[in-house]
Amino acid sequence: MVRFLWRRAMPGPLGLLVLLGITTAPATARAQAADFPDRPIRMIVSMPAGGGVDTVSRLLAEGLRKEFGQPVPVENKTGAGGNIAAEAVFNAPPDGYALLASPPAPITTNAFLYKALSYDPAQLRPVVMMARLPNVLLVRADFPAKTVAELVAYAKTHPGRLNYASQGIGTTSHLTAALFATITGTQLVHVPYKGTAPALNDVLAGNVDLMFTELATSMQLHQSGKARILAVATRERVPALPDIPTLAEAGVPGCESSTWSALTAPPKTPDAVVGKLNEAANKALQSPEMIERFEKLDLSPGGGTPAAMAAFVAAETRRWGEVIRAAGIQPE
Numbered sequence: 001m002v003r004f005l006w007r008r009a010m011p012g013p014l015g016l017l018v019l020l021g022i023t024t025a026p027a028t029a030r031a032q033a034a035d036f037p038d039r040p041i042r043m044i045v046s047m048p049a050g051g052g053v054d055t056v057s058r059l060l061a062e063g064l065r066k067e068f069g070q071p072v073p074v075e076n077k078t079g080a081g082g083n084i085a086a087e088a089v090f091n092a093p094p095d096g097y098a099l100l101a102s103p104p105a106p107i108t109t110n111a112f113l114y115k116a117l118s119y120d121p122a123q124l125r126p127v128v129m130m131a132r133l134p135n136v137l138l139v140r141a142d143f144p145a146k147t148v149a150e151l152v153a154y155a156k157t158h159p160g161r162l163n164y165a166s167q168g169i170g171t172t173s174h175l176t177a178a179l180f181a182t183i184t185g186t187q188l189v190h191v192p193y194k195g196t197a198p199a200l201n202d203v204l205a206g207n208v209d210l211m212f213t214e215l216a217t218s219m220q221l222h223q224s225g226k227a228r229i230l231a232v233a234t235r236e237r238v239p240a241l242p243d244i245p246t247l248a249e250a251g252v253p254g255c256e257s258s259t260w261s262a263l264t265a266p267p268k269t270p271d272a273v274v275g276k277l278n279e280a281a282n283k284a285l286q287s288p289e290m291i292e293r294f295e296k297l298d299l300s301p302g303g304g305t306p307a308a309m310a311a312f313v314a315a316e317t318r319r320w321g322e323v324i325r326a327a328g329i330q331p332e
Contacts (some may be wrong), residue, residue, distance in 0.1 A: 033272030036096055037296055040071040043263075044089055044100040046082035047167070052214045052299070053261045057101035058130045059293060060263070063284025064277075066134045074101075077195055080104030081168045083117060090119035094266045096273035099127065103261055105170040108317040113170040115331045123267040125274055128281040129302030130261040131294065133214040135176055135233040137247065141226055148231050148250035151210070155186035163298030164191040165199035165211040169332070175197070175320050176212040176233060176257040178327040180247075181324050183255050189305040203227055209311070214259055215240070216298045233257040240298055262309060 011294065043061045047053040054076065061072040074207045077085040086106040092098035100106070104115075107121045137148065145151035155162050166174035169192050181188045192320050193199035196217055202208045204226055215238060221227040222241075231250045234257075247255045265274055284290055287299040294301050 025230060033270055033276060036273050036276055037068050037070045039097065040073060041068070041096065042098045043072055043074045043101050044078045044085045045074055046078065046085035046100065046106050047076070047251050049076050049194035050214050051167070052131075052133055052259075053101065053103050053196075055297065056261050056299065057214075059290065060101075060281060060284060062128050063290055064280055065161060067280035067283055081110055081113065081170050083110060083114065083119070086110075086121065086124070087117075088118045089264065090124060091305045092266045093246065094268040095269070096265055096269055096277055098266065099277070100124065100264045100323045101130065101261065102264070103167070103259060104172055104313075104316060104320070105168070107262065107313060109170045109175065109320045111317075113329065113331050120267075124264040125267065125269045126313060127265050127274055127277050127310070128285075128306070129304055129309050130263055130281075130285070131302050132258055132260045133216055133298075134238050135172065135212050135257040135259055136147070136218055136238075136241075136244075137180075137210065137231045137233065138203060138213055138217050138218045138221070138227050138229055138231045139210045139307065140203055140227060142206065143209055143228065145230070148245075148247065148252060151217055151230065152184045152186060152251070155184070155188065159187040160189060161166055162186075162209045163191050164188060165208040166192050166201055167196050167213075168192050168194060172257060172259040172320075173212045174321050175327075176255070177210075177322050178256050178329060179257070180212070180252060182323075182327055183252055195299050198273055200227075212257065219298050219307040260311070262302070274306055 045054050045057045045059055057073050061074050077088055082102050082105050086100055089100035090100050103218045107124055108111055111117060111121055122280050145154050164177045174190060177188060194212060200217060203211050218229060222229040229244055231245050231247045232241060233255060237246055241317045283305045291301060
């Protein structure tokens with residue numbers, strides 16, 4: 001019956017070619033996955049060197065190198081809130097040899113923040129969560145407010161005078177500050193940078209007043225007195241900072257934020273290839289050596305299945321999309 005229907009619908013050589021293409025595609029994908037990887041895998045990081053995402057990406061790249069026995073070079077391709085790196089991976093061959101390592105923005109909120117994207121974040125294939133990082137409220141060392149309550153009071157008596165740094169438009173640091181301003185009814189001025197390192201440099205120099213940023217990149221600054229952490233943006237206190245309150249404890253309920261980094265692959269990358277990448281990444285992230293290195297950096301290893309990551313990314317997209325709309329942030 002199948003042969004009869006095919007002959008009626010697709011007569012002649014063209015029908016044969018199409019049928020051959022259909023029947024050999026799964027076999028080709030299986031063969032591709034069986035040989036994967038047989039050459040270096042490029043990890044394209046959407047943030048500059050020196051920040052939390054870059055650090056995690058390099059740790060995981062080394063772990064994948066050990067698992068696969070193939071080089072995993074890291075390439076920083078920055079700009080446009082991570083869109084340049086995302087576009088490069090989106091247009092790469094769907095074979096698993098080019099991967100995007102990014103914070104949330106390129107695969108979640110940038111769709112709300114740019115009038116037009118040259119890629120579709122929803123089509124990128126989730127591979128694995130790389131790491132989760134608590135966010136903190138960090139202020140310059142000589143900032144007059146010593147508590148969150150004092151900061152809010154200062155902001156209300158000096159509307160539009162306080163400025164905050166972020167890793168760029170649409171990043172978690174930007175949107176957390178926007179959420180904070182909405183909840184507290186304050187007016188803060190956004191100063192976007194191209195990554196964590198340049199933003200923190202201006203906090204340290206006193207050129208900006210505050211920043212919502214990862215614990216991993218601010219702990220040493222806090223301990224050395226170069227900057228001060230006023231609160232953590234997590235639901236519970238962070239064990240490494242037992243004396244620092246949560247934002248809810250400090251009088252700003254509902255302002256919860258933790259950032260994360262993830263690995264994605266080009267659209268239509270075969271499930272078998274994604275599965276191999278996920279399995280190797282989980283092994284690397286669960287190794288005692290990796291866990292120890294993450295602990296020293298105040299990071300929480302990621303892991304999990306591609307399906308779990310897809311569900312989490314979808315939920316984060318909805319959540320921060322609502323924050324963007326509530327804050328009145330307009331697409332560029």
